[in-house]
Amino acid sequence: MTRTVFEKSDVIPLVTEVFRELGYEGASLSKITARTRLSKGSLYYFFPGGKEQMVAEILAHIDQWFINNIFEPLEKNEPRAAIDHMWREVDAYFQSGQRICLLGAFAMDGTRDRFDTVIRQYFMRWIEALSTALVRTGVSKETADQISEETVAGIQGGLVVSRALNDDSFFERTLARLAQRLSTYHYLN
């Protein structure tokens, strides 16, 4: 009889996948226990606040990952390199479209109201960080804002349609087109 002992940092990725697959309301405690192999007791040990706390911590965790791996590089590093880096990270993170964006998905249903602030901040910072990088390549603020909005929305749309069609190649093509278009702006400068 094996007994696995976890700490919270092990648990979060496990629970995250369940919410990603089933959504906030769809991820019932029994579904979560079944898929994580953790009992309700253990779950409430880590998250005394229940589902709401789980998701709050999951979203904070995802947000932090994007800050570290995408937003801050865009804000601070050499902009063209940071943009290239963003495309690689985005493709890897979303597993070529097989993984959805939890913050985007939660924006679409009643869950949004609960996690309003994190969701808004995440998208605002992504758009602003990308715009900042573009401005540093010499693109005008107005153009940079426009193309950043278009790019971030394009990624989300790619995830939606790719999943709707059940076709990973759709997401790949979308990323390639967006990256191509973005580069036509910053290569000019």
Added chain:
Amino acid sequence: MTRTVFEKSDVIPLVTEVFRELGYEGASLSKITARTRLSKGSLYYFFPGGKEQMVAEILAHIDQWFINNIFEPLEKNEPRAAIDHMWREVDAYFQSGQRICLLGAFAMDGTRDRFDTVIRQYFMRWIEALSTALVRTGVSKETADQISEETVAGIQGGLVVSRALNDDSFFERTLARLAQRLSTYHYLN
């Protein structure tokens, strides 16, 4: 004491709004009865198959609306006029971003598996209908497919981010940019 008597065609739009706001799992029968002012008894009279049947009929209804108002015009009418018409209808239908796309939202969670076929067909037909119209303006098949994928994904992404930011103007800007970009293709021909 007033008593309102409905037929199914009256009920579907009412129920649709509830699923749009709350998602499949979030829209419990008690939430639906509260918001539509119809009792469970009445609901099961119209939809003996329960929630699953409700959503199946809702999605079929939405799909049919898009076929009549957007897809068939794109496939049959003068292409540039049909594309202009599409932009107006899309903006009106999604109420400038305040209304989400149910088929897109359902693609993002566990609901997708239940309504797999309708969801896939809807997006495939939209992309193909738009591509067909573009080809008829003289754009090459390859370019038309590309720009159609980009446009449909862009609309979905606009809805996601607009709602995430809680900012209708984001959706409006997204539509304007996509329409502008699309026109640069078919105006050339």
Added chain:
DNA sequence: GTCTATACAGTGATAGAC
């Protein structure tokens, strides 16, 4: 075609043993 009453499974959450 409307409704209320009811069944009973599944829900989030807690207590307490190990």
Added chain:
DNA sequence: GTCTATCACTGTATAGAC
């Protein structure tokens, strides 16, 4: 830090009166 047992409540669905 793990678990099972149990709680009150909400979930979907049905029956039957009007």
